[in-house]
Amino acid sequence: MKIRRLSFALSLGLALWLLLNGIALASSNVPLHHWSYDAIERLIGLGVIDRALIGAKPFSRVQAAQYVARAVERVRADQVELDGREAIAEPLLERLLAEFRPELIRLGTVRARPDDKTGALRFGARVTSEFDASSIGGGQTVRFRENRGGEYSVNGVQNERTMHDTRVELAERVRVTVSKEKVIKVTVEDADPQRAADIAAYFVSSLDRLNRTLNVSKASYNRTFIERRLAETQTGLVKTEEALRDFQRNNKAVAVEAQSKAMIEAAAMIQGQITGYEVQLQVMSAYLSPDNPDLSRVRSSIEELKKQLALLEFGKGAKGASPGDRLHPAMVTVPDLALQYGRLFRELKVQETLYALLTSQYEQAKITEARDTPTVQVLDPPIPADKQIKPRVVFNTAVAGLLGACLAIILAYGLEARARRNAGLSG
Numbered sequence: 001m002k003i004r005r006l007s008f009a010l011s012l013g014l015a016l017w018l019l020l021n022g023i024a025l026a027s028s029n030v031p032l033h034h035w036s037y038d039a040i041e042r043l044i045g046l047g048v049i050d051r052a053l054i055g056a057k058p059f060s061r062v063q064a065a066q067y068v069a070r071a072v073e074r075v076r077a078d079q080v081e082l083d084g085r086e087a088i089a090e091p092l093l094e095r096l097l098a099e100f101r102p103e104l105i106r107l108g109t110v111r112a113r114p115d116d117k118t119g120a121l122r123f124g125a126r127v128t129s130e131f132d133a134s135s136i137g138g139g140q141t142v143r144f145r146e147n148r149g150g151e152y153s154v155n156g157v158q159n160e161r162t163m164h165d166t167r168v169e170l171a172e173r174v175r176v177t178v179s180k181e182k183v184i185k186v187t188v189e190d191a192d193p194q195r196a197a198d199i200a201a202y203f204v205s206s207l208d209r210l211n212r213t214l215n216v217s218k219a220s221y222n223r224t225f226i227e228r229r230l231a232e233t234q235t236g237l238v239k240t241e242e243a244l245r246d247f248q249r250n251n252k253a254v255a256v257e258a259q260s261k262a263m264i265e266a267a268a269m270i271q272g273q274i275t276g277y278e279v280q281l282q283v284m285s286a287y288l289s290p291d292n293p294d295l296s297r298v299r300s301s302i303e304e305l306k307k308q309l310a311l312l313e314f315g316k317g318a319k320g321a322s323p324g325d326r327l328h329p330a331m332v333t334v335p336d337l338a339l340q341y342g343r344l345f346r347e348l349k350v351q352e353t354l355y356a357l358l359t360s361q362y363e364q365a366k367i368t369e370a371r372d373t374p375t376v377q378v379l380d381p382p383i384p385a386d387k388q389i390k391p392r393v394v395f396n397t398a399v400a401g402l403l404g405a406c407l408a409i410i411l412a413y414g415l416e417a418r419a420r421r422n423a424g425l426s427g
Helices: 002-026 035-045 061-076 086-099 101-107 163-173 193-251 258-284 293-317 336-370 393-426
Strands: 174-178 184-188
Touching (some): 174 193, 193 336, 258 293, 258 336
């Protein structure tokens, strides 16, 4: 009696294990909205896949891989006549090969090496998928380009029929996180390990390309502003040179004394530095906040230079005086003609100093604009994973077996208790 009950319990446990195992394996079925159903139907219409071999939906991933494997065998055996429709069938088969690559490896259709290309099929002309990324960040914003009759592609892989579904699919497969150390981590889940690594690498390259575009835009603004200011300074320099030449020609100007000339040159140099710092301050104010330390440093330099200039022009009693009203008292005694010459000469030195400064800044701005250095340093390059993360068939099978055994034991104890109770009532 006990042996029969034990056999019944074991049989029931085995049945429950098989049932739960089937439920666990059902999680590996291909979703009904998946693009592979449409691809298989199109290949059936092209005669690449035999409709008689197709079972009821939904397919498991193993079933879908078997259909693809059979199609590959027919193509390699030259049993398919496409009559010029290779450009349609080739991308579909390649996408299916990439999607079900793990299952095809277990079936022996393709090799397990990530760099192996024996699974790729070539009929003839190849249609290239187009894609483009506009920005990469916490929101994972991506701009897609329409291709192949209304379908959309992500990194060359068309997953859904609409752009919205494609974005949802991408958001589910890609995770972008930023650590406290400002390290960006990109994680991609895909059936094909090599394709997952390619998508992660593309996200990184898109971020680098976006950063370069933004840097070039800022450098272009700086270069344009300095270029315009340089043209104005060049015009002012030419006018000052002509004014000094006319003054010397008309008035036969005498040479300024060495001391006065040195003071004028020093004042002109300081004035040129002030103007240069003011130009630098105006450029930096376009993209820096008002309380930036660099802006404060430039303002302090301008104020200090203005104090030095006022001291040269007006002496110790120059507090609150505006630069340019009159020169140092030692210069007041010089003839008016020499004074006018000194002012023209100083203006010329100011224009020359400013022109040299702007020319240097202009060349630096052009170098910055043309610079094409990487903005993203890759710490760990993306590599194809060598271990499958889901579905965890072994884990699901073990859980199903454990649950089946527990239910069988509980049921066996229940049946035995019921039999004892019935035996007690009969006695």
